[in-house]
Amino acid sequence: MSGIYLHEINMKRESKSFTDALYAVLTAAGLFEGPKYMLSGLSGMAFKFTVHEQLLPFSVTAYGQWGLEHGPAIDNLGLWTAFDAGRTRHPTFRFYQQDALRWIRESLDRGVGVIYWIPEFGVIRGYDDDDGVFYVQNGWSEDDEIVLYDNMGINFTPFWYVRVFAERVEVPLDQQVLESVRLAIHDWDTPFKTLPDKAIASGKLAYMFLAQGLESGQFDEGGAKYIIDSYKYSRLEIKQYLADVRTLWPELDQAYSFYAELAEAVSDIGLGQDGGISRAIERLRLAEKLEDLAVDQFRLLSAQYPDLKRSIVTRWSAHTAR
Template sequence: MEMIAKTDCSWSHNTDTAALHSIVQYTELAGMTLVEVMGYTAHAFRIIIDPEAVEVGSYSHFDWKLNHEEALNNLGFSVQYAGKQTNIPPTPEELEEGIQLVQQAIDRGIPALSWDLFIPEWGVIYGYDDNRRVFQCRDVRQDAELPYEKLGRGEVTELYVLGISGYQPVSRRAMLRGALELALRHAEEILPGLEKSKHRNGIAAYDAWIKAFTNRTVEAFGNSVNTVKVWDAREFAVKFLEDVVANWPNEKDRDSSQLRQLASEAAAHYRIVADRLGALVSLFPFPQGGEPNQEAVASRSIELLQDAKAAEVQGVRVLEQMLESLD
């Protein structure tokens, strides 16, 4: 079985978290690594899949405002945002609200998070020229100017901008507790807004993925996108847990050895998850996508996903124990 492993943790296929990491560098938490941001936001434990085609938008099929606000709140930040998660271009009033929010964030010295600047992914807006009415923006496609009027009117015509508005320090222990709570809720409960959707998150997402392969209805490009993003997330989960093992401080009046031991056990389980997903990445390279519905390939993919699910179930159980050890 061909496996790949992530060796460069300075970037991520999960562009919202990568963008949040860039933003955090302009705050009181400057210096926080991407591994830490992926872990403490619980985005390293995210997976969302639809059972019909593993369609390209599965990875972003969540309540953006709620998810990003919870993630940033766990780091100690308060946020404000503008826009609606609909495929409808913003009205002139909504556009003006978005422009003002971005300008206010930048005036505080912190870039803003935005969706679909030059491509339907997340990026940052880090400057503006009010006289020329242009923003300076960066996403995975390019670093360039964007006219004000194009905000929320890109490829998918959807306005979404978020800015950090305040900060209250949070202890590392509280951040870890919050991250584990978010990760466990994602693994075990249906995400808000998905109750009536076919998309599934957490452990149930593996069953959805397996169903699509079983029915031979997998869309090649969408599957390659989701595969590389979930693999990338689990590689960061491993690195994050290993970081807890290596660097968790000795705490006064607390025995941290149990927490480190549990983190080591969880990392071992998630290493299996990442390895199985890495084998899927080899089968379905982005963006070509391979042949997911070819008989032998689909059967092999189901085996890999069953292994990944079993390991993640074990990993989640250890995350629960980690959370208990923090109480």
């Protein structure tokens, strides 16, 4: 076969780009059932919140080393996954790129789309060996972007990233939900995900960076708008997610109430209106308090069950880019 095109993949930008791409790939392949907010919640992706001190637009995707962030997210869905990524300036890139051409096409041959950093994240939905191209969906446009095999991975950012998926095992829903709140706690508690860089804050500290950035008046306007839109959308996702699983444990019911109040409080913040910024800052302060209370509920829930994954030191987690 010299090509394939997965018509059933339909990525739509609504959530974080990775979540949108993941949802498009998994639902088309029959590897996930349910609404996008459930995927966003169960994978913990909804809880990721990072802000650059100047409110630059890349804040939204700068939630850590992607391998380490996305790996546990996908593992919680019971899926086998593999990825490759790195700096395109490194001498071994060409080899890894050529190798990836092989396994990307293998995945597409199996009928499973591939997540690809355009940027931002999109989906490789097909290839054509005669022309030597991939068809890539970015979630905004009806038309595919065309990426030449030899340009795969090369973009205006310094890094490339590709992820594939395969089989699934069933993981009981309550286990998935428990793990998702633990992922949320970790994100909330980790101030910096891309050390040694301390210009990008995560979780609770991200609120402070956002408020300080807005207060300073010296911020990237497009970035600020994007951060706030993405933030509002993900808080709505969390609220919807918790609404569906709140009956599992009373702590989740409590957390749901806090997130419902939070989502309401920030629903109409924006930078456009008169006094928009000062109102946004005020609402974000309230939201931070509410989210703190919600995460405390997560902690109460988490403490009721052993957490083997976090009681043993790993041999693969956080590292700095080298």
